[in-house]
Amino acid sequence: MKTSTLFTLLLASVLSLSFITTDMKKEEKKNVGTSIVKDSVLRHVVLFKFKEGTTPEKIKTVQDAFNALPSKIPEIISYEWGLNNSPEGLNKGFTHCYFLTFASEESRAIYLPHPDHKAFGATLSGILEDVLVVDYWTK
Structure with missing residues (x-):
């Protein structure tokens, strides 16, 4: 038992x-x-379309300058970039995509007028045909 x-x-x-x-x-x-x-984050997506005839060296200068921003602006909590390789042909000439992440709108507000961001913008002078920026909160 x-x-x-x-x-x-x-x-x-x-x-x-x-x-x-x-x-x-x-x-x-x-x-x-x-x-x-x-834990939602703010994404900042930037697409570049360079003017026809822009040299690879000038485009490399832009890439290097953008790639340096995360080390200069601590409000950028995540960063990645890449070149368009879509087979759909819908990119409308936009070739470069930059993907930044911020913890808050306040962080983005610090980034936008930041002197290093402004200096980066100067590298685009005369070679950028168009830019597309989309910001969104992740869900």
Whole structure:
């Protein structure tokens, strides 16, 4: 009798632990979903279309100057860039994409008039045909 009671208690303990673990996993998934909203970030997307005939050296100067901004402006919390390689042909001449992340609108407000950002803008003089900028809060 004692053995079967002990076995029953042990089985009940294992089953209740299994339910607790399952509930904890459900709660972790809920928290992941809410942390995305809570930890939303501001994305700043910049697309460049260079004037026809712009030399590769001048474009490289722009790339190097933009790539240096994250080390000069601490409000940029994440940065990446790349060249268009879409096979769809819908880029309308925009070839360079820069993707910056800010923690807040205040951080972006510091970045926009920042002297290093303004100096970078000077590298575009005479070679930029068009620019497209889109900012959005991640969801």
